[in-house]
Amino acid sequence: MKNRHLEGKYAIITGASRGIGQAIAAALAGEGAGVVICSRGKSEGNEARSLFSFAEEIRSMGAQAVAVRSDVSREEDVNTIVRQALETFGRVDILVNNAGVFPNYHSPLVDYPIESWDETMATNLRGVFLCIKAVLPQMIEQKAGCIINISSIAAVRSGKGRIAYGVSKAGVERLTFGLAEEVKEYNIAINALCPVGLTDTESARKLFPEQNPDRWVKPEDVAEAAIWLACQSASTFTGKAVMVPAHGRRTIFIYGRGAGERPWVQID
Numbered sequence: 599m600k601n602r603h604l605e606g607k608y609a610i611i612t613g614a615s616r617g618i619g620q621a622i623a624a625a626l627a628g629e630g631a632g633v634v635i636c637s638r639g640k641s642e643g644n645e646a647r648s649l650f651s652f653a654e655e656i657r658s659m660g661a662q663a664v665a666v667r668s669d670v671s672r673e674e675d676v677n678t679i680v681r682q683a684l685e686t687f688g689r690v691d692i693l694v695n696n697a698g699v700f701p702n703y704h705s706p707l708v709d710y711p712i713e714s715w716d717e718t719m720a721t722n723l724r725g726v727f728l729c730i731k732a733v734l735p736q737m738i739e740q741k742a743g744c745i746i747n748i749s750s751i752a753a754v755r756s757g758k759g760r761i762a763y764g765v766s767k768a769g770v771e772r773l774t775f776g777l778a779e780e781v782k783e784y785n786i787a788i789n790a791l792c793p794v795g796l797t798d799t800e801s802a803r804k805l806f807p808e809q810n811p812d813r814w815v816k817p818e819d820v821a822e823a824a825i826w827l828a829c830q831s832a833s834t835f836t837g838k839a840v841m842v843p844a845h846g847r848r849t850i851f852i853y854g855r856g857a858g859e860r861p862w863v864q865i866d
């Protein structure tokens with residue numbers, strides 16, 4: 599255990615069986631939060647095992663952890679995650695919408711398969727909507743909550759052949775900025791967290807074997823930013839997208855929507 603900034607807080611992290619979600623869940627638990635971690639875990643049993651053994655690992659560090667095998671694009675699965683969180687911990691303080699797919703299929707939109715479009719939107723956008731909708735009643739009742747949506751630089755700059763992914767992340771950011779205004783009165787903060795460029799996860803390495811991961815964002819850097827966001831409230835920081843720069847670079851941009859605010863803030 600490191601610090602205990604999140605002692606007494608309870609978090610749901612989607613897509614936490616590997617990659618960025620796993621790093622965020624470990625960091626939240628390291629700060630003392632109890633965590634509910636989920637993923638579909640359907641790839642030949644291995645992923646399911648990794649989700650449950652990861653929960654075991656967190657518990658062995660002295661933190662509380664529950665694993666729920668679930669698909670965020672399915673309403674009943676999402677309701678199960680939230681029910682499990684409430685039965686175990688009695689509240690939900692933090693929701694990290696991290697589960698996401700980056701389809702292997704790259705092609706100009708004219709040839710883009712409808713199934714790949716639907717698959718991308720189902721997890722990356724519908725999943726975020728469903729998870730938020732399911733936790734909001736509890737957060738509204740608590741009059742406190744913090745939602746972090748993992749986005750991507752692709753929300754503002756998506757590459758050729760990868761428009762679907764960029765559209766899904768742009769949707770997540772629009773949802774973030776709009777909802778921040780709706781839930782501010784309940785003291786619920788909602789922000790997007792965007793790695794700038796590729797992040798060094800197994801999935802990214804498989805998809806881009808020709809690139810050098812040394813230059814990529816590290817999952818631990820995204821997790822560190824997530825911890826900072828998890829400590830915010832609606833009165834300190836909400837309705838923004840925070841960029842996490844690649845390793846070794848220091849400049850970050852924060853953008854968002856708010857009355858009287860400049861759309862972009864640059865921090866060196």
Ligand SMILES: NC(=O)c1ccc[n+]([C@@H]2O[C@H](COP(=O)([O-])OP(=O)(O)OC[C@H]3O[C@@H](n4cnc5c(N)ncnc54)[C@H](OP(=O)(O)O)[C@@H]3O)[C@@H](O)[C@H]2O)c1
Pocket residue numbers: 612613614615616617618619636637638639640641645646668669670671696697698699700721725748749750751792793795796797798799800801802
């Ligand atoms: N890596 C990058 O370069 C990069 C850059 C910018 C943004 N991001 C974003 O960061 C997030 C995580 O990326 P990553 O590289 O860590 O991905 P990853 O290693 O492929 O992990 C994705 C996680 O989400 C889970 N998942 C996928 N679909 C799901 C669904 N429908 N329901 C529940 N869980 C689901 C996966 O487990 P199962 O497959 O077992 O469900 C896994 O735990 C994504 O939102 C991604 O778009 C990544």
